[in-house]
Amino acid sequence: MTQLDIATRAPESDAAETITEPVTENTSAADTPAQSTSPTTTTGGAGEHSEHCVSDRPAPAGQSSTGEIIKINDVDSYISKPADYPHAPARLLLLLTGGTGLKSVNNQLQADKFASEGFVVVMPDLFNGDPAPNSSTIESSEDNSSFLDTFKMKIVETAKSFQIDMWLARHTEEKVLPILYKVIEGAKEKFDDAVKNGDGIYAVGYCIGGRYILHLGSDKKVATGGQEPADAEAGEVKTGPFIKVGAIAHGASVIPDDFTGVKVPISFICVENDPLFPEEVRTHGEDVDVQGEI
Numbered sequence: 077m078t079q080l081d082i083a084t085r086a087p088e089s090d091a092a093e094t095i096t097e098p099v100t101e102n103t104s105a106a107d108t109p110a111q112s113t114s115p116t117t118t119t120g121g122a123g124e125h126s127e128h129c130v131s132d133r134p135a136p137a138g139q140s141s142t143g144e145i146i147k148i149n150d151v152d153s154y155i156s157k158p159a160d161y162p163h164a165p166a167r168l169l170l171l172l173t174g175g176t177g178l179k180s181v182n183n184q185l186q187a188d189k190f191a192s193e194g195f196v197v198v199m200p201d202l203f204n205g206d207p208a209p210n211s212s213t214i215e216s217s218e219d220n221s222s223f224l225d226t227f228k229m230k231i232v233e234t235a236k237s238f239q240i241d242m243w244l245a246r247h248t249e250e251k252v253l254p255i256l257y258k259v260i261e262g263a264k265e266k267f268d269d270a271v272k273n274g275d276g277i278y279a280v281g282y283c284i285g286g287r288y289i290l291h292l293g294s295d296k297k298v299a300t301g302g303q304e305p306a307d308a309e310a311g312e313v314k315t316g317p318f319i320k321v322g323a324i325a326h327g328a329s330v331i332p333d334d335f336t337g338v339k340v341p342i343s344f345i346c347v348e349n350d351p352l353f354p355e356e357v358r359t360h361g362e363d364v365d366v367q368g369e370i
Contacts (some may be wrong), residue, residue: 103266132176138278141184143191149262151255154184154199156191167274168267169195170260170292170319172285174328177201186282193280196270200259202252228259253291257298269367276320283352286327287334292318294337332360 109316143156158166169190173183178201185198264271271277281289297315317340325345330353344361346353 116321132180132182135181135185139181139185142188143184143197146176148198148200148266149160149258151262152178152201152205153263154178154187154197155261156184156197156199157188158196160196161196162269165273166194166196166270168263168270168277169197170256170263170277170279171197171199172202172256172279172281172288173199174283174285175202175203177207181205186248190280196267198259198263198267200255202255202288204251204255206246209228235309249288249291252288253298256288256292257318258292260292274320278321279319280323280325281327282325285330286324286353287329289322289324289342290330290334290338292316293322293340293342295339296337324353326350326353332356332357335361335364338364 083291141152141154141156145152145154147153158164171183171187173180178199183199187199190197195279252333260277263277278290279289281287293316295316297313317338319340321341321343323343326347327344329345342361344353346358
């Protein structure tokens with residue numbers, strides 16, 4: 077978990093990138109069109125997000141996804157499998173997206189990329205058919221010559237921020253976690269061979285989805301139906317962790333308290349000077365690791 081890598085600011089579409097040489101910490105964020113050294117953010121704490129977590133960029137020309145969307149425990153999920161599965165063994169990977177959600181072609185291509193590496197990929201609809209409001213990048217004020225243009229741009233930015241805040245309020249962890257628990261239970265049954273082959277479930281989360289990797293990797297008690305913390309009167313109580321290992325790419329909304337109870341190895345893929353995954357959050361996670369809790 078102490079290894080620091082530099083990731084793109086639009087990780088949902090990392091699968092479309094062709095990497096020809098290792099990226100170093102000296103790489104300029106301006107080298108990639110979708111990157112920004114100062115990403116647009118709104119709200120704060122566990123609700124803070126970046127423009128790149130809730131907006132999509134065009135899918136690569138000539139590329140289309142190869143998986144399918146099916147129901148797993150009544151939750152829409154994009155499924156992508158290795159070409160030789162089930163004739164050859166595979167492992168199960170849970171892929172948690174940013175705000176662009178299930179039907180983003182970039183997210184589906186990312187799932188297909190993982191499938192080509194030998195994983196049966198389950199990418200659930202975390203937002204129940206309600207992805208983040210589609211927002212496009214606004215040109216910087218220095219590109220607008222008049223005061224009126226700048227004023228209009230600020231109005232649009234404020235409206236977009238309000239829409240995203242309202243969307244985040246609809247998709248709290250109380251709403252998202254029950255979806256995840258249902259999908260995990262269904263995936264363990266449907267792809268039990270892949271779970272057994274990998275000795276558990278692997279998981280990776282991008283942006284908003286990154287925070288839930290920590291929840292799934294903790295030893296919190298959860299009642300059947302997804303209530304958290306578990307209520308003994310609510311039914312059967314299960315104790316995490318629910319995954320074997322996790323990775324967080326350009327995590328958003330992560331706070332130090334999210335590391336409480338985490339019991340599985342977690343890998344961070346970070347960007348430099350990231351207000352959404354600041355230094356104090358990363359170092360807190362490393363301290364938890366050093367103390368032997370992970």
